[in-house]
Amino acid sequence: MKIAFYAPFKPLDHDHPSGDLAIARGLVQFLEEQGHTIEIQSRVRARWIYLKPWLWPLLAVDAVRSLKNLSAHRPAIWLTYHTYYKAPDLLGPLICHLLGIKYIIFQGIYSTKQKRRIKTITGYYLNRYALKTAHHIFTNKGSDFKNLQRLIPGHRLTYVRPGITPQAFMKNKLAGQENRKAWKLDDSLIVLTxxxxxxxxxxxxxxxxxxxxxxxAEVIPGFHLVIAGSGKMEGYLKALAQKHIPGHYTFAGKIPPKEMAGFYSSGDVFAFPGIRESLGMVYLEAQACSLPVVAFKNGGIPEVVQDKKTGFLVPLYDCPLFFQALKDLLQDSVLRQKMGKNAMEYVRAFHDRDINYKTVETLLVKMGS
Known part of the structure; x- marks a missing residue:
C-alpha cells in the first residue's frame, strides 16, 4: 500500500534526536517492514509556521508538487505524524480534500486553552480543522486521547501504547563492562541519565x-552519575556538576542510537526527572535493558513506568523522595535486580512496537482499501 506521509513538527531527517522523532521514525520503519511504501510529501518544518511568512512559499511549492504527483500516482491514504497548535498540518487536509484521499493522523493533539492566547489562536484553529477533517486519529498518550474525545467521535479515535523494538535494547554485559572500563568506573554504583x-x-x-x-555523593562513596548528551548548555552543566558532585560525574558525550543499549547496560539505575515530559522514550529503552527508573510522576511518564514495580515515580521537584528512591536502589541490590527484571518484562509485554503498531496497520489497510 502506498502512503503519502508528512511530519509537520519535525521532518524524519531532522538532526536533533528526540523521543518524538524516534516515534515518527519507528512508525515509518514498521510500516515499511510490513511492505508499505512511504512517500514523504514535504520536509518543511511547520513549527510556528503561521508566524513565519517566509516559510509559506516553501510549503506552497510542496503542495503544488504533491497535488501533481498524487493525482498521477494516487496513494491509498495520507498519514500525518503529530499535528498540534504549534505545528498544524496545513498540507494534509487541503490535498486530501482536493483529491478525495483518506486523511489519517498519528499523534494528534487538542488543547482548548490555546484559543484564549493571541499568539496561538491561529494555530489552534488550523490544528482544530485538521483534526476535524481526519478520517481517523491515533494517539499514544492517555491525556491526549481524553482531550481528543471532546472534539472527535469515539469511532474515529484509537489509543495505541507507545512502543520500542525491545530486541534493539537488550542488556549487553560486555558492552557495559567495556564502558565502565573506559570510564574507569569498574566497581562504582552508576546512575545513568x-x-x-x-x-x-x-x-x-x-x-x-x-x-x-x-x-x-555524601552517603554513597561509590556513587557516580554518568550523563549522555550534547548541546549548547554543556559548559553550564559541567560547571554545575563540578560544583555539586566533584569526582562523582562523567559526561559520556552524544551516544549514537545504535550504541544506546550498551550505554544503558553500563549502569545500575536510570534517572531523569522529566519535567512536563510528554512520554519519554528513554524510560522504555532503559527499562528494556533491565534498568529500574527514577523520575517525576508527571506528564506521560506514568504511562511508560510502573511506580514501585519497575521504578519509582516521585512528586514534581520532591528532592528528598527522589534522593531516597535512588539511595534505596543503589544500596539494595536485590530490590534493584527485581525492579530491573520487572522493567524488562513490562516493556516486552506492553510496549513492543511491532505488536502495538499492528493495530495501526490493520486500520490503515482497512481504510485504504
Missing part, C-alpha cells in the same frame, strides 16, 4: 538531578 543539553526543560531537569545527587 540522558538528554539533549538544550536551554529548556531538558537542561533544567539535568540541573535539578545534579543538585539532588549531591546528597547521594
Amino acid at each position: 540522558a538528554a539533549m543539553f538544550r536551554d529548556d526543560v531538558k537542561t533544567r531537569g539535568l540541573d535539578w538531578l545534579i543538585q539532588c545527587c549531591a546528597m547521594l
Whole structure:
C-alpha cells in the first residue's frame, strides 16, 4: 500500500534526536517492514509556521508538487505524524480534500486553552480543522486521547501504547563492562541519565538531578552519575556538576542510537526527572535493558513506568523522595535486580512496537482499501 506521509513538527531527517522523532521514525520503519511504501510529501518544518511568512512559499511549492504527483500516482491514504497548535498540518487536509484521499493522523493533539492566547489562536484553529477533517486519529498518550474525545467521535479515535523494538535494547554485559572500563568506573554504583543539553526543560531537569545527587555523593562513596548528551548548555552543566558532585560525574558525550543499549547496560539505575515530559522514550529503552527508573510522576511518564514495580515515580521537584528512591536502589541490590527484571518484562509485554503498531496497520489497510 502506498502512503503519502508528512511530519509537520519535525521532518524524519531532522538532526536533533528526540523521543518524538524516534516515534515518527519507528512508525515509518514498521510500516515499511510490513511492505508499505512511504512517500514523504514535504520536509518543511511547520513549527510556528503561521508566524513565519517566509516559510509559506516553501510549503506552497510542496503542495503544488504533491497535488501533481498524487493525482498521477494516487496513494491509498495520507498519514500525518503529530499535528498540534504549534505545528498544524496545513498540507494534509487541503490535498486530501482536493483529491478525495483518506486523511489519517498519528499523534494528534487538542488543547482548548490555546484559543484564549493571541499568539496561538491561529494555530489552534488550523490544528482544530485538521483534526476535524481526519478520517481517523491515533494517539499514544492517555491525556491526549481524553482531550481528543471532546472534539472527535469515539469511532474515529484509537489509543495505541507507545512502543520500542525491545530486541534493539537488550542488556549487553560486555558492552557495559567495556564502558565502565573506559570510564574507569569498574566497581562504582552508576546512575545513568540522558538528554539533549538544550536551554529548556531538558537542561533544567539535568540541573535539578545534579543538585539532588549531591546528597547521594555524601552517603554513597561509590556513587557516580554518568550523563549522555550534547548541546549548547554543556559548559553550564559541567560547571554545575563540578560544583555539586566533584569526582562523582562523567559526561559520556552524544551516544549514537545504535550504541544506546550498551550505554544503558553500563549502569545500575536510570534517572531523569522529566519535567512536563510528554512520554519519554528513554524510560522504555532503559527499562528494556533491565534498568529500574527514577523520575517525576508527571506528564506521560506514568504511562511508560510502573511506580514501585519497575521504578519509582516521585512528586514534581520532591528532592528528598527522589534522593531516597535512588539511595534505596543503589544500596539494595536485590530490590534493584527485581525492579530491573520487572522493567524488562513490562516493556516486552506492553510496549513492543511491532505488536502495538499492528493495530495501526490493520486500520490503515482497512481504510485504504
